Amino acid sequence: MDSDLLLNIDDYARAARARTAKDTFDYFEGGALDEITLRENTDGWSRLKLYYRVLASVGTRDMRTTVLGQQVSMPIVVAPTAFHKLACEAGEIATAHAAKAAGTLFILSSLSNTAMESVFAQAGSPRWFQLYIYKDRGITLELVRRAEAAGAEAIVLTVDAPGLGTRERDSRNSFRLPDGLTVENLAPLGKGNMPDVEGSGLAAYVKANLKSDLGFDDLDWLCRSTRLPVVVKGVCRGDDARKAAEHGAKAVVVSNHGGRQLDTAPATSEVLAHVVDAAGDRCEIHVDGGIRRGSDVLKAIALGARAVLVGRPVLWGLCVDGEQGVMNVLEILRRELDEAMLLCGCTRLEDIGKWVLDPK
Amino acid sequence: MDSDLLLNIDDYARAARARTAKDTFDYFEGGALDEITLRENTDGWSRLKLYYRVLASVGTRDMRTTVLGQQVSMPIVVAPTAFHKLACEAGEIATAHAAKAAGTLFILSSLSNTAMESVFAQAGSPRWFQLYIYKDRGITLELVRRAEAAGAEAIVLTVDAPGLGTRERDSRNSFRLPDGLTVENLAPLGKGNMPDVEGSGLAAYVKANLKSDLGFDDLDWLCRSTRLPVVVKGVCRGDDARKAAEHGAKAVVVSNHGGRQLDTAPATSEVLAHVVDAAGDRCEIHVDGGIRRGSDVLKAIALGARAVLVGRPVLWGLCVDGEQGVMNVLEILRRELDEAMLLCGCTRLEDIGKWVLDPK
């Protein structure tokens, strides 16, 4: 038996753990407090059962779709995650290359170790920019302007982090960026470095710089301030999703920040149906959190998601083999989704419906 | 304590594991991906509770029944499983002999290591032939013709495998048939050998040869093409079962291929009642997956199944002691069903009803 084969996302997670410094791995893998939501996210998808159909004359699967009108080769896109140079030297450039090669959306975190201008120059389309709202609106606006100029095609506003959820692993590890790495996008704005405090440097950074009293007025302001479509990420409730759409969001991402913010938040698989019911007719609904198998993607689509974002799996790929590792991870998920569609009797994404979760 | 006693199916599984090459045992035992459905199949039966009745004047149990009009001594029949020569030298001949001795149905897999003509010549009645639809209809038709000529009494069309579900154990083991063994039925048709690829040779074989866009029109074609009754195996939904019957199937097997195809498909014990409700008045309903105790059989019958198919238990018997091992396994299940009927207050299979799952 070849136990070194990297067949699935968990294999990549194990391989990443073996090759990565503990504090980095913990930062990537960990969740808030007791990590209940972290586990629930993955368990939630596994618990859903697929009542597949047969004899459905399934042709070659076509999993192309659009996100905010832009073509992607599959409904699996790269979630914004911070600090890719912790995973490999090429950092966000490697990730962007891999997303481009996979023909899918790349969302760049504002907390990248590479300036957005460098990244977007080498990224394919679509490419979106994830934004935190800084206490200083000037800084925030500057980031938006630069993103527009650099070719970003949407702004993804993270709304579930008015403060940073306590991640005890990071506190114990006194997690911070090593010498030589910065929050590169913010460096020209004087916010490139984490404070040298006890405990998590990132937590201190967020507390010092990000606007904690984020409101719908901030969303209004952002929508007015950019010509780009705005995506609201981090929604956990149907009513919030509807309000976000009413305030101008073109898409909503059902997300609990990968279980890294509020512990005991519900699995996104549990929240998704409520959000689709409440706002699915007003904007696109995306989802992330705990997606580890292609069948998880199929379930998300059955519940009404347009696409799923994957974060940690991309990071594991990056840790294991840089750009190639990310490509491998994306292809694993694509292949598994393809197989799940075939075995469920679905040729196109539109064939996937609620029926697949219901035996009757 | 005599820990070598082989009292039950799990004892046979343990003994088989001890005597069988790892890659073979893994091939027989394993399921798709995370093996969630594999475990659910067995757990599903265990979870059902038997509200037995007492003082029911139970006579000598009579568990005879018919499958498609043919007499069997008990509602426990031999599921089609591939490659019996991996388990013992006599291969499918041994299994057929054992089924004959037990007075029950033997279903021969098209992926046998022994040609159907040799097997059926030594099998009792009833004997059915399991069929995959090849991309080449000529090959498919040739198989059907040979099965008819060899004495098969029904064709069991497997519909849950338009492609092979990924079985990671087989990928890691690079599972393939050892030198000297072939897919014997297909050898004269030039499809007797698995390609020599990395990963699972069986997966490559299926991808290269089987029709992946299987549809109800294929079922129609098959029903038109043979004088034998057609059984549709691999159904997970009530609506599919009803459609299969409408398209000519005389029986449907509720099955998820022993958890080897689509992982997170529901336990067959959960699906069965839905299928019986939807199609029980139009065709026979059989079930397989996770049957390990005679009480599981009784539960399946209470839910409306006519018979249960057992696959892995037969393979364990074959691994442990060839023909005699299969006979032992079938007798264990018969004896356990007999005991469960006695203790539930049922003399005949018709006495078993939904009441036994309901305390009121």
Added chain:
Amino acid sequence: MDSDLLLNIDDYARAARARTAKDTFDYFEGGALDEITLRENTDGWSRLKLYYRVLASVGTRDMRTTVLGQQVSMPIVVAPTAFHKLACEAGEIATAHAAKAAGTLFILSSLSNTAMESVFAQAGSPRWFQLYIYKDRGITLELVRRAEAAGAEAIVLTVDAPGLGTRERDSRNSFRLPDGLTVENLAPLGKGNMPDVEGSGLAAYVKANLKSDLGFDDLDWLCRSTRLPVVVKGVCRGDDARKAAEHGAKAVVVSNHGGRQLDTAPATSEVLAHVVDAAGDRCEIHVDGGIRRGSDVLKAIALGARAVLVGRPVLWGLCVDGEQGVMNVLEILRRELDEAMLLCGCTRLEDIGKWVLDPK
């Protein structure tokens, strides 16, 4: 810490295991097949929650009640269990003495190692005799006549054992009575010894001698044949309980034979409410199976049981310290029930009602 203190029933089980031959302990402790019902019985009681009441002016607890009109000091009585001389030399005499000392009912198993005449002569009142119906009605009637003559005050007809449930521990241990011990009540009738077979000698004995087609006509016959009240033990369904009462039973025991007969039968705690609903107005309802704490007794009474029977706890007591051990076990349960009543706000058994299982 004094880890040798025997504070509760589990302490006695552990101590008994340490002091008793493995095959004897297995015989006493084991259940049928996978022992799912064995575990469910105990888990079922634990799962029920007690919504206690406060400020209820609880006086000294009075847990006296009657069983079939006969006074007992508490609603905890000694279940019929076989072969007490396997546990201690004094055997059933010791158990009877302990029950007498505790002021509670003693039910003697027909499969005792001591003749009923000897036992009942030293037992207090009430004392009942457990009966299996033998194939030979003459033997059965002889047992009833002797029980009447020896002072038995009721006949407890076991109805859940038309055959013996397979107990794999006993099969592996080739369980049988050691030389010198017999089924003493049956010895004069030529049925005192177990056959010397492979596997469980008890199973062979039951198969050879007990009537397997037990019916309500047998109950009718028994009721006609004795002046003693008849108790039907082993009921799992409401309809059966009602029928038993209609056929003359004065009490019904909700029981699955301690998980030793039909595996995957439901916990008796789940069955009890259904039986009380169906037959509670026609006869007394008792229950056994998995009672290990005084709070379990309180829950049973809340669900409508008149008394609970305890089997294995008595055997553990007997193994550990003979008559004194049984007394200790009964006093532990009495003390725990007393405490549970106090903490639930109940002075008398009549104060215990369904309200205690319901928060509103």
Added chain:
Amino acid sequence: MDSDLLLNIDDYARAARARTAKDTFDYFEGGALDEITLRENTDGWSRLKLYYRVLASVGTRDMRTTVLGQQVSMPIVVAPTAFHKLACEAGEIATAHAAKAAGTLFILSSLSNTAMESVFAQAGSPRWFQLYIYKDRGITLELVRRAEAAGAEAIVLTVDAPGLGTRERDSRNSFRLPDGLTVENLAPLGKGNMPDVEGSGLAAYVKANLKSDLGFDDLDWLCRSTRLPVVVKGVCRGDDARKAAEHGAKAVVVSNHGGRQLDTAPATSEVLAHVVDAAGDRCEIHVDGGIRRGSDVLKAIALGARAVLVGRPVLWGLCVDGEQGVMNVLEILRRELDEAMLLCGCTRLEDIGKWVLDPK
């Protein structure tokens, strides 16, 4: 990684275990019998899911509230627990200082190792006195008079301990106060020492001295006997809560004595909603049991509690670092509640509602 960091309550529990004599730690940590309720209390809070809201313009959190009209800085107050000198030399004085520093309510157990006069003299406001009703009403009244004189601002009547629930750890440890420590409040009344018996000395003390037939008439008497508001602690049912309010209680504490009295009592998180429904319009509802995270507090408030009491966490703090340890523990919970409010979108306690437990 700094594994010595004390980040959360569980860290304090582990540290306390390492520094404290086993019998003391067991006394503080243990619960009744099988400790099912002990575990359920903590699990119950964890199981509740928080459907947080976003973009809620959360300002600096204001978690001030009142308990019986008295200002506290947060809805987390110090539960009455016995024998603080077992944890550290300064005993209850340390705890009172810490509560004062935290600006929150301190409830002194009548079973303290320090006389209430000494403690209350150094405690801030609010300060309440926990009372058991002694068999001797004179003693009880004397305690109330002294509490009034010493500055207590409410009397907390414990109603779930008409007898002491059996705590088997204490029985095995023969738990009693070491030489030099007494039940100081009772010493002048001749009830300062535990009897020197086998098993738990505390159990013997309670049995000898406390009124076991506690009734609503005792509550009436207490309300008549003191000018202080009376709080009824230990309620598990809606009807009892309503009756307590009707009999004069100004507040009710949903509590099962930390799982130390009636084992298999339900988690307080399950009981709370019923009590709020039944009595929330008549008196304040508080809750304790299993609160280990700030998010647990938020959930309690969402279910209608006015404040939560924390017992064991305070004791862990006391064991680890005396007064400073208690302050640390209270600040951890305050910080976690602050974070949970921020992440749930709540600036004030009034913003927390049932909506946060419901996705729609």
